[in-house]
Amino acid sequence: MTAPAVKGAHTRRITFLVALAVFAQESTWNFYESQLPPLLREHLTSAAVVGLLMGMDNLLGIFIQPWIGNRSDRTRTSWGRRMPYLVAGMPVAAALFVVIPHASGSLPLLIAVMFSYALVANTFKPIAEALVPDYVAPERRSRANAAVKIASSLTVIVTALLSLLLVDDHLYAAFTVPAALMLLSVAILAATVRDNRSPAYQAAVAEAAEATVADAVTDRAEPRVRDTFLDILRSPDRSRLLLLSAILLFSSAWAASRSLVTPYGMEALDLTRGEAGGLTLPSGVAFLLAAYPSALFAERYGRLRVMTVGMCVFVTAMVLGTLAQNPTGTVVALCVGAAGASSFLVNAVVVLWNLAPSARVFGTYAGMYTVSWASGGFLGPALVGAMVDVNGWPLMLLDIALVASLSVAVIVRISRLRRRSPVATVA
Template identity: 25%
Template sequence: MHTPTPTRWGSARATTPTVQTRNGALQELYPISSKQFFMHQAPQGRFPVARTILLGAMFMGMGMTLPIFNHFVPIFLREIGLSATLITFVLTWDNYINMFMQPIVGQLSDNTRTRIGRRKPWVLVGAPIALTAFLFVPMATTAWGIMLAIFLTNFGNALFRSPGVALIGDLYPPQQRSLANGIINLMLGVGAALAYSGGGTLYGEFGRYAPFIFGSSVMAFALLVAFFFVHEPQRPLYEPEEHEAGLLESVRTLIRARNFNLLWMLGAILSWFMGFTALEALLSLIGKEALGIPPDQMGNLVALLPAAFILCAVPSGILATRFGRKRIILVGIAGLVGVLLYGYFVQSWLMMVGFLIPAGMFWALINVNSLPALYDTAPTLRAGIITGLYYFASNLSAVLGPQLAGVLVDLTGDNYRNVFLYGAFFMALAGICMSQVRVR
């Protein structure tokens, strides 16, 4: 994956923003002050670092709740006596709704018109719902109570996730979006590592409520950043990229296309996410049930996985540019199969370190290059369709992967080690599918 290099910094100067219309003419939007201009539109050729850091802080804060959720909720559900099958069902059932809801919310935000912009109202409504419901997760003492808190948390997340991502298209010209997205994703990875390590430490020191108070507090900080510092234009400054297509439109296009190369690639994406999302959902229980590692210590260990991913994300794109995406993805798949098989025999926290670091490295080789490789398999389809198919496959696997792994654990006598074998099987299946894909 090629990341564009930012051009040389120029001198700051307040101007009236314009947008290029379809006939090529420049149309004035509205005059803005130099302070507003700092957040709206950088001078010609200048990459807006400050704006990107503020957006990244917003996304990082709002994204830190998910690692805390994934790590501690399975433990809470286990403590009230649920089986692995029911645990994974409670964790993932609401994602069926989110698969349909997020594209709809994204399209609704396109047509929203308010004094503070199109996207920010959705962020300012969704984030408070999510952070408030998130606080109630550790307070619930029944499966139904936890399910309700989870649903409301993810409902709030679904309200702001798509509009929040759309801000990148509104605020950056096309040649800067890859770099902006890369920086924001880097900050998301840092946030995940902090959530695991900080949440684990707080759990050990102060109990089950502390990680969730921490996550909600950070999300509240992100909400303040969004409200006071992310100044959204009433109309986009740049022509936006093509929007993600809805689920039904994407599936209809897939059936009509009869592109077997695309089908093999989607099969690979579905398979490797089936394996990896199951591992993510059950890692805390693997540590507690199979290895006897307390949740607070396991949280600090799991932070090594996103940390390794962060370090290898940019090199993964560079290697794919040099040697080809298919080859690098296959290296990542082969590495993860081997690491997952090793994970089955892990007996101590030190051996777990030897699993988590290479797992994050090999996952970066796959994940960073998966969407660009999917684009390569169907260059004639519009980008929105491809993106819709990608998120459909990844979201479907995020539901099915953990649920099937939970069934396997129950069928094998509560043996959580079998999640490693489950992951290795689906990674190997992904390798078979990927070997049939014809891309560089």
């Protein structure tokens, strides 16, 4: 086998394993977002309060994920710098996830278990995705990340199937299945991945050694979170800062469309909890079909351009879903919207990785991406929930479209800045 063939096979292998890690995480997160709102609504009537509590995990992520991403960048073990966090955190998160439905009889207890799960799960959430730039070359990262997002979309389908088949009659069993998937996935990862062999790990070690010699100050060899944030804030090129803002805005719209779709189906479409939870099933298939082509189009026509088109498709779908307000119309709107959103979900983090100045900060940049995404996930459901309290559930999709349109404007601005830049290959 030739060297390029061996390299390609290794890239496909690590892409599959990273996708498996993300699948393990998202199998619980998506079910959490789908079925926690009905549990909370057994105690609460305000959509804004439900949305605020559903965003609690994202609020925790704002504080935890940049630190843990940077911490993993600075970790040096025989197992690598990412795997120790995954192996330690995922089993604990799975155990807490199983407890959630058992705590639903008491609102304070339910919130306490939600908080505990979110706290643990956030400690490893950005770590798995950081393995992509660790192993995969910049020109191939869109394709690799598409595979990761396809794995994430598969968990949406799993969530919808669990909602349709188990939630109404076997709620405890429905929460057990995603936790079991997480345990199985982390067992496979633990047996197969040693990321101290990744190109980025080796490059980071070499860069740290050079920096230590040059500065003669050991504790400055590795950049800290504060250094990375200040670099982005002070840079005359505003692309990274604007991109993080666009991620926050689009995440707000996306999170609202996922975490509030079950109560929307129950209130606006008069569906049962299980039927409403199943509304996302076809959209998961749509995302599967669109994710990899989005990566290919991005590599051919430019990531920012493809992202802009896809986001406009998402906005249009939400508007049309408001006009065709019935189960079929909603399913179609969610399918078209998911296909459009795939262009952003696949390519936004790749643009950010490619803007990183060094392999030593891939984990920190992954943390900043997840912080922006988590911030939107916290603000979006609460904001759209407040809009629902004013405008009513029938206009929820239109409320989401208004939020998403702001992110489109920011991406258009970044595109103009990159066209003026002497080097714009990352876009």
